[in-house]
Structures are given as structure tokens and as C-alpha cells.
Amino acid sequence: MGNYDDDTAFLGQKGPFFITLFFLLNAIYISTGFHGLYIVFVGASPLHHCQVMDGNLSKEWLTASIPKEMEDGKTQPSRCWRYNLDTVKNLSARGYSPQDVNLTDIMQEKCVDGWTYSTDIYHSTIVSEWNLVCDSEWKVPFASSTLYMGYLLGSFVSGQLSDRFGRKKVLFTSLAAEALVILAQSFSPSWLLFCILYFFVGAFQISLYITAFVLGTEVLSKSFRVLFTTLGAFLHYCIGYMVLPWIAFAVRDWRYLLRILSVLTVVYIPLWWLIPESPRWLLAQGRVMESEAIVRQAAKKNKVTAPDVIFKESEVKETTLQIGKYSILDILRTSNIRKTTFMCLLLWMAINIGYFGLSLNTSNLSGDPFLNCFLSAVTEVPAYIVATFLLRNCPRRPLLSAFLSIGGGFLLLIQLIPESLHALSLALEMVCKFGFTMSFAVVYIYTVELYPTVLRNLGIGICSSAARIGSITAPYVIFLGTFNRYLPYILMGSLTIVSSISNMFLPETFGKLLPETLEQMQTCKSFLKRDDHILEEGKTTVNMKEEKNKSSQQEINT
Structure with missing residues (x-):
């Protein structure tokens, strides 16, 4: 055809x-x-607390039967513990009020009767x-x-x-x-x-x-x-x-x-x-x-008007590169490919953890969860538009590092914002989402341009798997916020900053032809300098495969 x-x-x-x-x-x-x-x-x-199944207790004792705990600098009713109900009922029956006793001396127990949940939201x-x-x-x-x-x-x-x-x-x-x-x-x-x-x-x-x-x-x-x-x-x-x-x-x-x-x-x-x-x-x-x-x-x-014959039989020119089939092992064959792949895996995983982590965290933010989710979605619209424009005119490497630095840097700053300024914290989180969304758009194109044609599908496939691992991990990173509100921000921010720094050691691809073979693939920069032995490894691999395919073609012709 x-x-x-x-x-x-x-x-x-x-x-x-x-x-x-x-x-x-x-x-x-x-x-x-x-x-x-x-x-x-x-x-x-x-919001929830232990259910107290006893209609004989006064409203004052029902409220007092739930211990108070410090959470994110605030005193709130415990979500998982209550004072021993038998002790509370005994004190109430003897005519004591909560002010008459030291509640901290009463033994605590888990929510054996279940929980009471707020239906406000x-x-x-x-x-x-x-x-x-x-x-x-x-x-x-x-x-x-x-x-x-x-x-x-x-x-x-x-x-x-x-x-x-x-x-x-x-x-x-x-x-x-x-x-x-x-x-x-x-x-x-x-x-x-x-x-x-x-x-x-x-x-x-x-x-x-x-x-x-x-x-x-x-x-x-x-x-x-x-x-x-x-x-x-x-x-x-x-x-x-x-x-x-x-x-x-x-x-x-x-x-x-x-x-x-x-x-x-x-x-x-x-x-x-x-x-x-x-x-x-x-x-x-x-x-x-x-x-x-x-x-x-x-x-x-x-x-x-369509021609009488649209798909006509014509001479098919044999222009297929004599390179042979490549396997996943070729992603790790040379030193340069290994370094490139490792840094790409880190990039994809960090971006997906940050993007999905912030998306899933909207219900935990201060303020209205529905409005927070809407703002999180709105933030992505200008991010994709800006990223698409910049990709047409700017180098990939500094662009991606800048976006990652925006996302990771502001994540680390959130913990410094006082609890009373929740609007400022929300604004910073939206800026972080903006950075991760732009990184999401850039990393796809950048990875495609890094790998040679013979390994491009394999490279993207492995990076996509790393992305899935990152998205699977994201909910657990957010779950750590139940122990410390700022821990997810610190982990995601630190990982993103590390990936931003490692990205600077990848080669620049903007304005350059897509590599077709391992030999044409650019090498990593800075301390990962272009070594002659790396180039020789790539040449040897390609030459061996070319010789093998030439031999096979000669046998077929014979």
C-alpha cells in the first residue's frame, strides 16, 4: 500500500x-x-468520634466521655478513643459531674460500640x-x-x-x-x-x-x-x-x-x-x-472529490532499518542508557506521586472540599495551555526542572504557613498543582525525544510502569498525613526537588533530530560525561545486530 x-x-x-x-x-x-x-x-x-451507647448519661457526660487530643496544633475530640464507659456511668450514677473528677485518671478504651459521624458535609x-x-x-x-x-x-x-x-x-x-x-x-x-x-x-x-x-x-x-x-x-x-x-x-x-x-x-x-x-x-x-x-x-x-481508486497498489520500497528486534534488556545494556533510564524513571515516579497526591488530598484541605477540588481542576487548564506554548519555544531540560522546582519548592514552603492562613496554604497548593501539571505535559515529549527509535516504545513503556507505581504509592503518601499533616508535603517536595536536580544531568533535545539508533543517542551531561567506552558499547551493540541481520538477509536471498 x-x-x-x-x-x-x-x-x-x-x-x-x-x-x-x-x-x-x-x-x-x-x-x-x-x-x-x-x-x-x-x-x-x-469528622467522627466514638459512639457512646447509653441513654442514661447526661449530655454533659456524653461530651466529656470523649478525650481531647492535640491535632495539628488544635484541641479536638479523639477519633479513636473514649473513657471507659463503665467508669463514666459509675461516676454519673454517684452524682459526680465531669468538673468534679480528673478525667485524665480514667482509663481509656477503643470505640467498641462504633463511631458517630458528622453529616455536615x-x-x-x-x-x-x-x-x-x-x-x-x-x-x-x-x-x-x-x-x-x-x-x-x-x-x-x-x-x-x-x-x-x-x-x-x-x-x-x-x-x-x-x-x-x-x-x-x-x-x-x-x-x-x-x-x-x-x-x-x-x-x-x-x-x-x-x-x-x-x-x-x-x-x-x-x-x-x-x-x-x-x-x-x-x-x-x-x-x-x-x-x-x-x-x-x-x-x-x-x-x-x-x-x-x-x-x-x-x-x-x-x-x-x-x-x-x-x-x-x-x-x-x-x-x-x-x-x-x-x-x-x-x-x-x-x-x-475522492479519486476513483484511493488506496492503490504501488511499489513498496524496502527502507526498513537493518537493526533487528530489541528487547527490554537493551534498555540496560550500555552505561548511558542505564543512566538515562534511571533518571527518567525517577522523573515519572516523582511527577505522578506529586500530581495524584495533590489531586487526592483536596478533601483533606482546609475549607470547602468541593470548592478545593474545583480549584484544583481549574488550575490544570492554564497549566496545559502554558506548557504547550513553552514546549514549542523553549528547551526541555531547564523547562522541566523549573516546573518541578515550582511544585516541589512550594510544597516544602506550605509547612511554614500558620494554620490561621489556610487561604494562603490553599493558594500555595494550587501553585504546586500547576507546576506538577506542567511537568506532566513536558515529561511525555521529553522522554520521547531522549530515546532512539529502536528503543522508544520500550523506554516509554518502562517509564509508564514507573508512573503507575507512583500513582499507586500516592494514596499512601497522603495517608501519612494522618500522623503528621505536613509529612506528605515534605516527602513529595523532597522527592520532586531531587528529581529536578537529576533532570539537569540529562541531555537537551530541543531543536535536535530524533535519534534513530543507540549510536545517535545523546549522552548524559555534567559528571555523567560522554565517555568513549559508552559510545563504543553502543557502536558494538548496533554493529553486532546489523551483522546478524545482514547474515540472515543473505541466507534468505540464497
């Missing part, structure tokens, strides 16, 4: 077909925005329904992690499925399956089943995200393709992210919230008849007539 872009050049770069498809595919990303972070509200922990969450507090508090970050564990599985499986069954089928199957699993999750009778279903929500959601991304890059024209992969998907994800807190604000019960989010997916049903299959994929499957039919329909919508 001839080149697809050349064969379909008559469609032009714009037109109703491309414009409509651009917005339809981006509309799907809105669902990923409000499906991806609903755990912020579903798993929120309302949330009517019901999985925390209040299944008592995921105190000794069971670890179950909340674990539930959050199951989504990202599902991401890990979906990332591996979705590509293979879409290559076999088609982009469109996998896209809409993932969309429908995600909605059904969320609906089933709203009926979960236990925390364990909730986590299992949440795992599959993650698997289907990342499959949806990746497949829509691939479909868009294969069907859209070159000009729309660039816009779709830079701003389109990210901004529409932000729209869904911004819609989520308003839905959660109107529906304070976690079960009804999930049901509404699931039912909203029905608006995408008509898209099955509006979004076509990828003509490129159909051509790869040998289904030329079906591919031509889609392109002719696109020509009709764009009001251009």
Missing part, C-alpha cells in the same frame, strides 16, 4: 469531518475526568458506612490504589486488544464496561468487593483513554492530530474533573453519586454511529473496501 497520509491528502487538513471527529473524541475524555477521581468524595473521611461515604477509621484507616488509601493497579493491567492489555479487534470496538466496549462496573460498585455490600470492582474501573478507564488517543491520531488530519494530542485530550479531561465536584456537591451520598456518574455515560451511545473505525487499522487488516468507504464518507462531508 502507498503512504496513508499521501493517499488521503485530498481530504485536506480541515473540514467538517475532522472538526466533528475532533470534538466527539474529546467529549469522551470528559467522562475520564469525573470517573478518575470520584474516590476523593466517595472515600472522604467525615457528606451524608454517606465508604468510610462512614464501613467504619474505615482508626485501625481500618489503611483501607482507604488501599481502595484508591486499586484504581491505579487497574491502570497497570489496562495499559498492557488495551493495546493488544485494539490491534486485534479494532479501535472502535475496544473504545466503546471499555466505555460501556466502565459504566456498568461503576453501577455495580454503587451496590457493593463490602469494602473488599468495592476494591475489586474499582480495580476493573481503572483497567477499563485507561483502556478507554489509550484507545481514544490512538484512534484520534490515526483518523484525524495532521493539523488536528497535533492539537488533539497536546491540548484536546488534556483540557477535556479537566472539564470532567471540574464537573465532578459540582455533581458531588449536589449528591452527598456515595452510592447515588456513583449511580449518577454511571448513568451519565448513556449520552455517549449515539457516538457509536458517529465515530468511524480507523481506516489505517482496516488497511493493516487487509480490509481495503471498508477503509475506502470511510474515507469516501469523509470526502463527502468535507465536500471534496
Whole structure:
């Protein structure tokens, strides 16, 4: 077959077909925005204290039976302990008031009768329904992690499925399956089943995200393709992210919230008849007539005339590089590749821990959690716009280090802000989110430009796995805030600063041709200087593979 872009050049770069498809595919990303972070509200922990099951106690004794504890510099009722109820009832029956006794002398006990939860903000969450507090508090970050564990599985499986069954089928199957699993999750009778279903929500959601991304890059024209992969998907994800807190604000019960989010997916049903299959994929499957039919329909919508034969048989020039197949071992084969990979893994992990950590932490911030979540989402919109503009004009290395320094540096400053200035703390956290979001946009392009063509897919795949590990870890980093409010900020800030410094030792890629082979790959800078033995290792590896492939080709020719 001839080149697809050349064969379909008559469609032009714009037109109703491309414009409509651009917005339809981006509309799907809105669902990923409000499906991806609903755990912020579903798993929120309302204010709570031990339940005192005794109607004979006076209101004064009921209040006094809960010990006071210092938390973040404030005196608050204990969430996990109460004074021994038998002792309290005995003192009350003998006519003593709480002021007559030294309460600290009374033995404390755990909340054996359960907890009482505030309904001022949330009517019901999985925390209040299944008592995921105190000794069971670890179950909340674990539930959050199951989504990202599902991401890990979906990332591996979705590509293979879409290559076999088609982009469109996998896209809409993932969309429908995600909605059904969320609906089933709203009926979960236990925390364990909730986590299992949440795992599959993650698997289907990342499959949806990746497949829509691939479909868009294969069907859209070159000009729309660039816009779709830079701003389109990210901004529409932000729209869904911004819609989520308003839905959660109107529906304070976690079960009804999930049901509404699931039912909203029905608006995408008509898209099955509006979004076509990828003509490129159909051509790869040998289904030329079906591919031509889609392109002719696109020509009709764009009001251009299609040639009599769109995909004609032509001479295929053998221009494939004689490099052979590379394996994951080649990522670690040379010293230069190992150093580059290690620093990329650190970057991806730090950025994902910071980004998802701050996203999940919005319900723990001072002030209204719904407004905090909305502001966190709004912050991402200018971040993606600014990052896209800067990527077109600025070097990658100082750009990424600057964004990471903004995110990590302000995280370390938050602990210095007095508790009374919670508005300033919130503003600093939004600045941090801004920095991490811009880093998120830059690191994808920077990594693609660092690795040579022969190892690019493997490199991105390994970095993506590190990103998933980072997102799985993020809920546990936030969980440390139950012991010390500022500990998550210190850990995330320190890790980000370290990654920002290590990034400066990577080579600059702005304005340079993409490397094709290991030999063309740039070496790390500063103390990781370009060593002759590193270059020789790369040359030897390439030469060995080239000789092997030449021998194989000679045998085939013979």
C-alpha cells in the first residue's frame, strides 16, 4: 500500500469531518475526568468520634466521655478513643459531674460500640458506612490504589486488544464496561468487593483513554492530530474533573453519586454511529473496501472529490532499518542508557506521586472540599495551555526542572504557613498543582525525544510502569498525613526537588533530530560525561545486530 497520509491528502487538513471527529473524541475524555477521581468524595473521611451507647448519661457526660487530643496544633475530640464507659456511668450514677473528677485518671478504651459521624458535609461515604477509621484507616488509601493497579493491567492489555479487534470496538466496549462496573460498585455490600470492582474501573478507564488517543491520531488530519494530542485530550479531561465536584456537591451520598456518574455515560451511545473505525487499522487488516468507504464518507462531508481508486497498489520500497528486534534488556545494556533510564524513571515516579497526591488530598484541605477540588481542576487548564506554548519555544531540560522546582519548592514552603492562613496554604497548593501539571505535559515529549527509535516504545513503556507505581504509592503518601499533616508535603517536595536536580544531568533535545539508533543517542551531561567506552558499547551493540541481520538477509536471498 502507498503512504496513508499521501493517499488521503485530498481530504485536506480541515473540514467538517475532522472538526466533528475532533470534538466527539474529546467529549469522551470528559467522562475520564469525573470517573478518575470520584474516590476523593466517595472515600472522604467525615469528622467522627466514638459512639457512646447509653441513654442514661447526661449530655454533659456524653461530651466529656470523649478525650481531647492535640491535632495539628488544635484541641479536638479523639477519633479513636473514649473513657471507659463503665467508669463514666459509675461516676454519673454517684452524682459526680465531669468538673468534679480528673478525667485524665480514667482509663481509656477503643470505640467498641462504633463511631458517630458528622453529616455536615457528606451524608454517606465508604468510610462512614464501613467504619474505615482508626485501625481500618489503611483501607482507604488501599481502595484508591486499586484504581491505579487497574491502570497497570489496562495499559498492557488495551493495546493488544485494539490491534486485534479494532479501535472502535475496544473504545466503546471499555466505555460501556466502565459504566456498568461503576453501577455495580454503587451496590457493593463490602469494602473488599468495592476494591475489586474499582480495580476493573481503572483497567477499563485507561483502556478507554489509550484507545481514544490512538484512534484520534490515526483518523484525524495532521493539523488536528497535533492539537488533539497536546491540548484536546488534556483540557477535556479537566472539564470532567471540574464537573465532578459540582455533581458531588449536589449528591452527598456515595452510592447515588456513583449511580449518577454511571448513568451519565448513556449520552455517549449515539457516538457509536458517529465515530468511524480507523481506516489505517482496516488497511493493516487487509480490509481495503471498508477503509475506502470511510474515507469516501469523509470526502463527502468535507465536500471534496475522492479519486476513483484511493488506496492503490504501488511499489513498496524496502527502507526498513537493518537493526533487528530489541528487547527490554537493551534498555540496560550500555552505561548511558542505564543512566538515562534511571533518571527518567525517577522523573515519572516523582511527577505522578506529586500530581495524584495533590489531586487526592483536596478533601483533606482546609475549607470547602468541593470548592478545593474545583480549584484544583481549574488550575490544570492554564497549566496545559502554558506548557504547550513553552514546549514549542523553549528547551526541555531547564523547562522541566523549573516546573518541578515550582511544585516541589512550594510544597516544602506550605509547612511554614500558620494554620490561621489556610487561604494562603490553599493558594500555595494550587501553585504546586500547576507546576506538577506542567511537568506532566513536558515529561511525555521529553522522554520521547531522549530515546532512539529502536528503543522508544520500550523506554516509554518502562517509564509508564514507573508512573503507575507512583500513582499507586500516592494514596499512601497522603495517608501519612494522618500522623503528621505536613509529612506528605515534605516527602513529595523532597522527592520532586531531587528529581529536578537529576533532570539537569540529562541531555537537551530541543531543536535536535530524533535519534534513530543507540549510536545517535545523546549522552548524559555534567559528571555523567560522554565517555568513549559508552559510545563504543553502543557502536558494538548496533554493529553486532546489523551483522546478524545482514547474515540472515543473505541466507534468505540464497
